[in-house]
Amino acid sequence: MDLTINAGTEAWSEIEQWVTRFLAAWQAQHFPKLVDYLPAHPYSLRKLTLIELIKADLEQRSHLHDFKSLESYAAELPEMLDDGHIPLELICEEYHVRRAASQVVSLDQYCERFPRSSAALRRVIGDPNTATTSTAICRTELMADLHAGQRLDDFELLFELGKGAFGRVYLARQVSMQRQVALKISADKGNEPQTLAQLDHPGIVRVFDQRQMIERKLRLLYMEFAPSGTLLEVVKLVQQNPASARSGQILVLAATQAMIKAGVPPLSVAGWPKEIASAPWSQVVCRIGAKLAEALEYAHGRGILHRDIKPANVLIGADGWPKLADFNISFCSKIEGASPAAYFGGSLAYMSPEQLEACSPQHTRQPEELDQRSDLFSLGVLLWELYFGERPFDDGSLDNEWSTKLVEMIRRRNDERPYRGATPTDSVGHRLEKVLRQLLSPNPEDRPANGIELARQLRLCLIPGAASFLERAQSGWRGLALKYPLLSLIPINIPPLAIWGAINFFYNQDEMIHNFRRELQIGGDTAGYEAAQVAIKAVFQSTSIFVNSIFYPLGVALVLLYMMPVSHAIRQYRERGGTMDPSAVNMARRRVLWWGSCLCWVAAIEWVIAGIVFPTSIHLFLPAEFGPVPAKFYIHFVISQTLCGLMSLGLPWLATTWVVLRAHYPALLGAGTPDEWEQQQLGRIRRQSAWFLVSTVIVSLVALLILASGYPPTEYKGDPWSNQIPWLVVTIVAAIITILGSFFLYQQIQEDLKVLLAVIRAGDPSVTVSTSIDSM
Known part of the structure; x- marks a missing residue:
């Protein structure tokens, strides 16, 4: 039966017993026969035991300066060979043992002596100053007489907790401190104590200190005792x-x-x-x-x-x-x-x-x-x-x-x-x-x-729901949004801004023409109506070209200036598989949560600018023969500008925030747990989404009410609704779409925030994670 790697731990104990008997025989009489300390089967265990026995024999012979070559071992015990060649580990062992005994040996000599293993020898031995043995078996001799009830330095050994290739661990009582500790006894080499001394974490065993038994070449490393096993x-x-x-x-x-x-x-x-x-x-x-x-x-x-x-x-x-x-x-x-x-x-x-x-x-x-x-x-x-x-x-x-x-x-x-x-x-x-x-x-x-x-x-x-949410954030349209972060915002922002901007422009242009026509008809000057219409349209169109060619591109530039670094970070983070500097990713993650507000503020400023520039242009550039512009028109213009502006801002903010929470923000969560500011910002987004939904509904209803109540004076001869009905229908349709779209996005944002909260809790080791998103 073959010896498997999975059964290796038990096999090591058996090999250790054979080698320990062999070393004991060395103390009683020199040069014991190796074949007397070999298990009969399985073959793999016998062979591995033989290799360890040869290493131990080399070590013991070096103390007597009675060296035996590997070729001699091979002649006596051919079963040690692998495909007719001496195993590499035995070659290395002989090299190190001879160097430790101050014999003159060189790597070149060994490469010439064992040409099949020369390349491996140069990689393994490398530094000619290296003098490390290839096995831990010989170190067991240092701990061969350890047993429960024994006292080592300041420690009483109670019983053995476990042992491995590099040492043994005992439950011990530290006499001076009157406490139980886990005592690891190993050869006095390596830097484990210095390594562990740097670590102070609840998930890493706490090391108290170390002691050295120089005369026995042992190190005693004592640490907190974990009674629940391994x-x-x-x-x-x-x-x-x-x-x-x-x-x-x-x-x-x-x-x-x-x-x-x-x-x-x-x-x-x-x-x-x-x-x-x-x-x-x-x-x-x-x-x-x-x-x-x-x-x-x-x-x-x-x-x-x-x-x-x-x-x-x-x-x-x-x-x-x-x-x-x-x-x-x-x-x-x-x-x-x-x-x-x-x-x-x-x-x-x-x-x-x-x-x-x-x-x-x-x-x-x-x-x-x-x-x-x-x-x-x-x-x-x-x-x-x-x-x-x-x-x-x-x-x-x-x-x-x-x-x-x-x-x-x-x-x-x-x-x-x-x-x-x-x-x-x-x-x-x-x-x-x-x-x-x-x-x-x-x-x-x-x-x-x-x-x-x-x-x-x-x-x-x-939290399977949260896990699938993050998986979807990397695929489909979300994957495209990550690949092109800024372009992904165009189809969700331009339409509502353009539609409500167009409604406001054409409605106010026609409303002003209607008011002038009414004034001219009341005054009996029907011939001047056509000229007034042409003049008013010319002023509106020239002002629109001025605003659209200067202020709107400036607003787009400001948005890009704010969003570009984040967009670049998202693409880089995705392409590099999450290996970017965490501080850069954290910055991008914090800033991306402001994308909706950034766009909203810039758009609001553009609406304010348009609300000032249009009436000012009309006042300054409308020909004097048409008389002063009625004050009620300015009031009407400001009201319509405000209402259209508010309705055009809610939907883009909700849509941008939804895309951010569905695609951009989840993709950046791998850099670590969001800090307190981010978690507070997610809470603010929850409240802001509710505010934008409510304000959009209220503003839409107010706009429809004002539009429906805009009945012209009775002196106007004709159909009083001929000018109002088209804009009333257009506004109703746009308002319904805005309200329904805002409500849908609001619901999606609330669900996404709930999932993201679960994700954040999953990344916070101080929080106990529930198995249900609904419980978050």
């Missing part, structure tokens, strides 16, 4: 239960068992949030993932990558929420990050393809090229396993040499889609799977840009 125990329970039986009770059960083991009263789980204990499993996984994504974002913001995210490195806090631990992986060399120890710790199975490439001697990628999206991929593997009970990629068995296996694992992640045994049965689960598949994309550019974006997406899984 996600590794939770994953095991998930695997033991069918999908239909999984719920938050699995997390409670795992924590209870861990607490009993640690001697902590399990009743403390009663205080956990209700969204954990009784929630469907898909919702629990979403919340766990969001918490971990926020913790990673905090670490990433301080320039720290975790690089070893797996269930065993996620503790369950006393409040039921997860805590990241074990920031101990450092790429001192490619071998250090990807030795078989990493197999058995489970780390490699959770690594992103680019991190595996950085580990593999067959690739040129350097660890420095990794970014936060590599950690997010690892989190995606963890969440996939937590939800489905199995990892998304079948990495097969360990029957090949580890560097060859790395190449196979990289290929699987690049070429194969994640698989899962069961299909989600609820909407939250379906959405969660979609987010995780995006997170597990082989191309980092296709993954969420950062932890905040991932946390928001996971929280949105709890």
Whole structure:
């Protein structure tokens, strides 16, 4: 039977036992036979144990300056070979052991000695000053005599909580402080304490301090004790239960068992949030993932990558929420990050393809090229396993040499889609799977840009209506609105402004002609009517050309000047997949909420200018022989200008705000949670939309009332409604369209604001997210 990567953790314990016996034999008598400490089967376990035994033997022989070549090992134990060649990790091990023993060795010598592995050796060893061993097995010798009840420095070891390739963790009592702590005991190397000292976040385990036992070459790192165990125990329970039986009770059960083991009263789980204990499993996984994504974002913001995210490195806090631990992986060399120890710790199975490439001697990628999206991929593997009970990629068995296996694992992640045994049965689960598949994309550019974006997406899984709203904001006509932000405003703004402007222009022109005709007929001068009509039209048209050619283009320029930077930011943000500077995106998001008001203010100013310029032009340029313009005409003009202006402003403001809330603003939400000002502005928009709706209805009714009551004097001989009826019909139709359109847009804006509030709450880690938009 083959040894699988998924069974690696248990296999590591068995290999460690064989190697420990071998090292004990070395202490009793020198040069024990390796074959006496090999398991009989399976073949893959036997071979891997042999490789680790050879490393241990090389280390022990170096202390006696009795070196044995790898070729000699191969002659005695040919089963150590891979396709007839010595494994790369053993070549590196011999190189480092000899250098550590102050022997004169060079990289060129090893490349000449092992030409098949020369290219990989140059990538792996690289810096000739590097002296890092490729395995963690030999370090176990440092901790071989650790046991419960023992006292180390200031700590009494109570019992072992867990162990991995790089150390052991004990529940311990710190004597001087009389408190229980989690004590991690490891070889005295690496920079984990300095790394963790920079982190102060509720989602990251709190490290108190470290102590060094120089004589034993050990480091004691003590931190807060999380009594509820790790996600590794939770994953095991998930695997033991069918999908239909999984719920938050699995997390409670795992924590209870861990607490009993640690001697902590399990009743403390009663205080956990209700969204954990009784929630469907898909919702629990979403919340766990969001918490971990926020913790990673905090670490990433301080320039720290975790690089070893797996269930065993996620503790369950006393409040039921997860805590990241074990920031101990450092790429001192490619071998250090990807030795078989990493197999058995489970780390490699959770690594992103680019991190595996950085580990593999067959690739040129350097660890420095990794970014936060590599950690997010690892989190995606963890969440996939937590939800489905199995990892998304079948990495097969360990029957090949580890560097060859790395190449196979990289290929699987690049070429194969994640698989899962069961299909989600609820909407939250379906959405969660979609987010995780995006997170597990082989191309980092296709993954969420950062932890905040991932946390928001996971929280949105709890609100399917909000999630679909954001998806629609990127497609259809909304997609075109994002591609052409300013052009998208033309078809919703020009028609109402143009229609009400035309109504106002022609109505006032004809109304003035009608008033002059009435005055001339009353005075008996019917012959002067035609001349007056021509003069009045000439003044109106010349004034209209002046206003439209100067003031309106100026107004358009002002609008473009205000909107252009935002339009540019929207296009850039969309094209770059959300990788722009968050401050620039936040500025664009704040300003885009003012687009409706900006256009409204500019249009209002244009109406005011027109209301001043038209009467002034008539007063100044109308020929004197037609007499002074009646004062009531100016009053009538100002009233009609005001009413038409108000009716033309409401619909564009509502339409612009609707497009902004449906397309532009949601597209910019990935940069982070809106601040207090933005949330207040959304509240103001809610109130403003109601005001524009009410004012549009009232103004329309007033306009119709005034128009209907504009009965001419009785001295006028003819049909008193001949001039009023056309404008009354046109105004009625335009008013009805305006009122209905405004009411429709008002309803849409209210619904969109409700959804956006849910989205904002989903992006705020301090807010508990409901699963219903209606409850927002």
